[in-house]
Amino acid sequence: MSGTLAALAAVDAAWLDGLGPDGDIVLATRARLARNLAGFPFPHRAGPEALATISVDLGRRLRRLPEFVDGFSVDLAACEPRSRQLLREKMLAGDDLLAVPEHRVLVAGPDLSYVALLNGEDHLRLCAWQSGFAPDTALAAALRLDDQLAGAYEPAFSQEQGFLTASPGNVGTGLRLSAVLHLPGLVMADEIDKVLNALRQLEFGVRGLAGEGRTVRGALFRIGNLTTLGRDEAEIAGDFAAHVGKVIVHERAARELLLGRDRRALEDLAWRGRAALANARLLTTHETWDCLSHARLGGGLGLVPAPDWGVFNRLLVRHQGAHLELAAGLRLDGRERSAARADLLREYFAVP
Amino acid sequence: MKCHRCGLREASVHWLEMNAGERRSLWLCADCAASREQAPAASEPQVSFLGQGLGSAAAACPGCGTTLEDLRRDNRLGCARCYVTFRSTLLPLLARFHRHISHVGKVPGGVQPTTRLAEITRLRLGLTKAVAAEEFERAATLRDRLRELEDQAGPADGSAR
Ligand SMILES: [Zn+2]
Ligand SMILES: [Zn+2]
Numbered sequence: 001m002s003g004t005l006a007a008l009a010a011v012d013a014a015w016l017d018g019l020g021p022d023g024d025i026v027l028a029t030r031a032r033l034a035r036n037l038a039g040f041p042f043p044h045r046a047g048p049e050a051l052a053t054i055s056v057d058l059g060r061r062l063r064r065l066p067e068f069v070d071g072f073s074v075d076l077a078a079c080e081p082r083s084r085q086l087l088r089e090k091m092l093a094g095d096d097l098l099a100v101p102e103h104r105v106l107v108a109g110p111d112l113s114y115v116a117l118l119n120g121e122d123h124l125r126l127c128a129w130q131s132g133f134a135p136d137t138a139l140a141a142a143l144r145l146d147d148q149l150a151g152a153y154e155p156a157f158s159q160e161q162g163f164l165t166a167s168p169g170n171v172g173t174g175l176r177l178s179a180v181l182h183l184p185g186l187v188m189a190d191e192i193d194k195v196l197n198a199l200r201q202l203e204f205g206v207r208g209l210a211g212e213g214r215t216v217r218g219a220l221f222r223i224g225n226l227t228t229l230g231r232d233e234a235e236i237a238g239d240f241a242a243h244v245g246k247v248i249v250h251e252r253a254a255r256e257l258l259l260g261r262d263r264r265a266l267e268d269l270a271w272r273g274r275a276a277l278a279n280a281r282l283l284t285t286h287e288t289w290d291c292l293s294h295a296r297l298g299g300g301l302g303l304v305p306a307p308d309w310g311v312f313n314r315l316l317v318r319h320q321g322a323h324l325e326l327a328a329g330l331r332l333d334g335r336e337r338s339a340a341r342a343d344l345l346r347e348y349f350a351v352p
Numbered sequence: 353m354k355c356h357r358c359g360l361r362e363a364s365v366h367w368l369e370m371n372a373g374e375r376r377s378l379w380l381c382a383d384c385a386a387s388r389e390q391a392p393a394a395s396e397p398q399v400s401f402l403g404q405g406l407g408s409a410a411a412a413c414p415g416c417g418t419t420l421e422d423l424r425r426d427n428r429l430g431c432a433r434c435y436v437t438f439r440s441t442l443l444p445l446l447a448r449f450h451r452h453i454s455h456v457g458k459v460p461g462g463v464q465p466t467t468r469l470a471e472i473t474r475l476r477l478g479l480t481k482a483v484a485a486e487e488f489e490r491a492a493t494l495r496d497r498l499r500e501l502e503d504q505a506g507p508a509d510g511s512a513r
Contacts, residue, residue, distance in 0.1 A: 037473055039476035041431040049502055053469070057468060058469065121428075143458065162454075167427070172450065175457075
């Protein structure tokens with residue numbers, strides 16, 4: 001299993017390449033479908049034999065699909081905490097999913113574009129990731145994956161409520177679309193709360209990608225639809241594209257506004273961020289989220305030279321603790337992590 | 353623990369508020385906590401609505417044994433059958449959360465699954481029905497066949513890499 005994880009740690013997800021639509025602002029888009037098997041209680045009520053049957057049979061079936069061939073299969077119960085942390089850093093798993101991991105298996109394609117989780121909150125969750133802002137493509141990919149499993153199992157489905165899920169919050173289509181956005185303009189222009197609250201009114205969930213509690217680090221946000229019942233997949237995707245699309249427009253406007261208001265201050269911020277990434281010998285994780293954010297913003301506005309978005313995206317993942325430790329091949333204390341992080345970032349930002 | 357307001361998402365924020373000298377403690381999800389910070393202080397708190405108006409008549413789901421009590425605690429259903437068992441409790445919840453109560457969208461394809469997994473599914477469904485109908489002989493046959501199949505799980509063909 002450690003070989004698997006070292007290999008997994010070294011893989012950069014294809015959808016971090018920064019080449020997708022609106023890639024300067026949107027890192028990636030994900031479509032997730034929640035499915036359950038008829039006849040089996042939902043995972044939290046199912047016995048070990050039932051869970052084992054599902055993870056073995058469905059896991060085998062999944063690994064044979066073209067999307068997953070030559071990919072990864074991680075038994076979460078056998079994972080040490082650092083490995084679970086790695087999955088979280090890669091955005092492949094959340095906290096909820098990492099608790100009570102018996103018979104829980106994560107299957108991922110070789111470039112992490114497709115991810116399936118067995119025996120999480122539901123028996124099966126299928127995810128398709130796309131680079132940039134691409135809800136339609138992500139949805140189509142997830143539905144195609146779902147189609148390929150027709151005939152593999154009998155889904156828990158009712159005419160009235162659609163695909164049945166453990167939480168009534170996912171019932172119906174079982175579809176959750178989400179995108180990871182970099183919104184420093186809205187944060188600095190102090191418009192972020194207004195925009196995010198408008199989204200919440202429209203039944204979207206919003207949370208920071210990094211940081212604790214109400215502190216969001218690096219101006220990175222994850223936005224996803226909350227309602228799954230009563231509208232078909234295309235309508236949910238259309239709605240998502242329209243409303244999250246507006247956030248992108250607002251972010252661009254906020255950047256222009258800031259530029260007009262005080263160009264010098266923005267230049268200063270971007271150059272300082274860039275300078276720290278290029279020169280610092282010790283970098284804490286908090287500082288790095290912020291420096292990457294400022295340098296990225298400056299790069300987007302043409303204020304400072306910057307690497308392409310793919311480099312930023314991959315570094316956002318790789319500068320985190322579990323990735324640094326697995327790259328170093330040993331345990332690191334806080335100071336050693338700061339040193340390893342600074343070395344990693346200098347590699348990409350130092351001017352030769 | 354689930355959020356006391358929406359009853360659906362995982363609670364992450366502990367909320368203490370004073371109301372007419374009375375202190376109340378709430379656990380909220382990040383989204384509800386954020387919207388609450390905006391809300392005027394006098395706004396009516398909405399406590400978990402799965403817990404509202406439920407009698408103490410503890411009918412258990414024949415499919416999984418989940419009771420209303422469990423539902424109130426976990427805000428999670430135990431099996432597909434729960435959607436039928438607790439239908440009258442669920443409909444207002446669905447209407448409130450999703451603003452709809454019936455499904456529109458993809459339906460499973462017409463392919464009849466023929467895998468071992470599908471066979472197990474059919475046996476499990478048959479078993480539940482047989483038990484409910486008190487056809488114990490039939491239930492025993494199904495249970496034997498189910499054990500047989502589940503024992504053939506075979507090696508968990510390892511990790512893909
Ligand atoms: Zn809530
Ligand atoms: Zn049930």
